Every structure is written in structure tokens, then in C-alpha cells.
Amino acid sequence: MDATLTTPAKTRLEPTKISNETYLIHDHAGEGQGPVAVALNSMVIRGAEPVVVDTGMAENREQFLADVFSLVEPKDIRWLFISHDDVDHTGNLNALMEAAPNATVIVNWFMTERMGASLEVSPLRQRWVGDGELIDVGDRKLLTIRPPVFDAGTTRGVFDTSTGVYWASDSFAAPMITPVRNVADIDAEFWNEGMMTFNQYVAPWITLTDEAKFGATVDRIEALGASYIAGCHTPVIGRDRIDQALIATRRSPFASVQPPPDQAVLEQIQRTLLAEAA
Ligand SMILES: [Fe+2]
Numbered sequence: 265m266d267a268t269l270t271t272p273a274k275t276r277l278e279p280t281k282i283s284n285e286t287y288l289i290h291d292h293a294g295e296g297q298g299p300v301a302v303a304l305n306s307m308v309i310r311g312a313e314p315v316v317v318d319t320g321m322a323e324n325r326e327q328f329l330a331d332v333f334s335l336v337e338p339k340d341i342r343w344l345f346i347s348h349d350d351v352d353h354t355g356n357l358n359a360l361m362e363a364a365p366n367a368t369v370i371v372n373w374f375m376t377e378r379m380g381a382s383l384e385v386s387p388l389r390q391r392w393v394g395d396g397e398l399i400d401v402g403d404r405k406l407l408t409i410r411p412p413v414f415d416a417g418t419t420r421g422v423f424d425t426s427t428g429v430y431w432a433s434d435s436f437a438a439p440m441i442t443p444v445r446n447v448a449d450i451d452a453e454f455w456n457e458g459m460m461t462f463n464q465y466v467a468p469w470i471t472l473t474d475e476a477k478f479g480a481t482v483d484r485i486e487a488l489g490a491s492y493i494a495g496c497h498t499p500v501i502g503r504d505r506i507d508q509a510l511i512a513t514r515r516s517p518f519a520s521v522q523p524p525p526d527q528a529v530l531e532q533i534q535r536t537l538l539a540e541a542a
């Protein structure tokens with residue numbers, strides 16, 4: 265019997281400083297429940313006009329808000345950048361906007377359409393920004409750049425032109441054996457394989473793309489010359505690992521990867537749960 269199925273432990277990671285005034289807010293799922301854990305991060309840029317980037321899962325609300333407010337006062341938050349409208353990026357959008365009275369949420373038209381009434385923010389507190397636009401946040405400019413791998417057409421990443429940190433949303437996702445702060449703490453081969461696997465799970469359409477056209481989307485990220493890549497589903501990727509992350513992404517459409525867990529895996533989980541209950 266696997267007692268961890270019902271009582272998973274969860275490692276607490278305090279925010280990680282990525283770069284000057286830039287912090288990764290950690291959360292993750294799967295620890296103690298499956299063979300791997302998956303990061304569910306967000307980010308804070310503490311500039312002249314503080315920016316929160318994505319908001320994590322609703323189930324982590326208390327910790328998310330505590331982590332963000334340990335770095336910036338709610339009234340000082342000026343912007344909330346949402347990369348796309350999936351639940352692991354918008355879980356605390358409304359809660360943060362309610363707690364941060366001076367914040368404007370940066371979304372786009374299609375996100376507001378897709379979120380419908382679940383977006384409880386007045387248009388007066390919204391700004392719509394598409395791919396390839398510059399956002400002036402006082403002491404720095406943020407450039408929106410759609411990442412190569414994404415699972416919603418609304419997606420834009422964001423590149424801080426002052427620190428060189430790129431927020432890649434769902435791109436560069438990879439599994440972790442245990443929660444870690446930096447991909448340098450993950451075995452390089454496991455990380456490489458994991459990223460290609462996750463890229464195909466998140467965006468199966470990449471296998472249908474033209475190699476040159478998909479490659480051009482990776483070139484666009486490479487051209488940024490990022491100092492660090494951060495994302496919702498990856499620990500921090502430092503300069504020494506960025507080249508490998510770009511290579512793995514470029515190869516992802518052509519990689520042979522393990523299929524995701526299927527009905528047989530679910531039945532194994534069900535048998536374990538029933539044995540526990542007996
Ligand atoms: Fe997503």
C-alpha cells in the first residue's frame with residue numbers, strides 16, 4: 265500500500281531571486297502522488313511599477329498571495345500580466361486584482377472572450393496587449409513574445425529588456441523528480457527528455473508543423489539573448505542551460521516520446537486506493 269497516495273507531502277519553496285528585483289513564486293503538483301512533480305510557478309518584477317506575472321492555481325491561493333505580498337505591498341502592485349487564460353495561470357487573477365486596488369490586468373481580447381464571466385475585472389482595469397508589443401512599466405520596458413510551445417492561442421510570454429529574464433508561460437516545461445529551484449539540479453538527460461515529452465503533451469500540434477516555420481519561433485527566442493528563462497512549469501533556466509533548452513525545443517516535434525498515462529495507469533491507482541480503503 266502506498267500511503268503517500270492519500271497523504272502527499274508538499275515541499276515548501278520560498279520565492280527564488282532570479283535576477284535584479286525579479287522573483288520566481290513557486291508551487292507544484294504531483295509530489296508524492298506520481299513518479300514526477302510539475303512546477304506551477306508565477307513571477308514578480310519589483311520595479312518602479314511592480315508587475316506580477318501569472319497567478320498560479322486557485323488551490324494555492326493563500327500561499328501565492330503570501331509569497332507575492334512578502335515581496336511587494338498589495339497597493340504598490342501596478343500591473344498583473346496574464347500569459348494566457350488557463351486555470352494554472354489565472355487561478356488567483358480575481359483575488360489578486362481585488363487585493364491590489366491600483367493594479368491593471370494585462371490580457372487580450374480573446375482572453376476576455378474565453379474567460380467570460382469568470383473574469384471579474386472591469387474593462388476599466390484592463391489593458392489588451394498582443395504579441396510583439398512593448399509595455400512601459402516606468403523603469404523598464406517589457407516585450408511580449410509568444411513562446412514556441414503553447415496550448416492556448418491567447419498566449420504571449422514576456423521579456424524584461426532590463427534584466428534579460430524571459431517568462432515563457434507553458435514553454436520549456438519539464439518534469440522534476442523532486443521540486444527544485446533551478447534546472448541545474450535536474451539530471452541533464454532526464455531534463456532534456458522530459459522537456460521534449462512535455463512539449464508534445466502540451467502542444468501535440470507541434471508534430472504537424474513545418475520544421476523551418478517552427479524553428480523560426482525558436483530562433484525568435486534565441487535572438488532575445490535571455491539571461492534567464494522562467495516559466496510556469498520549469499525551475500529557473502540559467503544562461504548555461506538556455507542553449508540546451510532551445511535545442512530540445514527545436515527537436516521536440518520530431519522526438520519519440522513515451523505516451524501519457526492511460527486507463528491502465530488509472531486502474532492501477534484505483535486498485536491502490538481500494539486496497540487502502542479495505
Ligand atoms: Fe496552458
Ligand SMILES: [Fe+2]
Binds near residue numbers: 352433434
Ligand atoms: Fe500552464
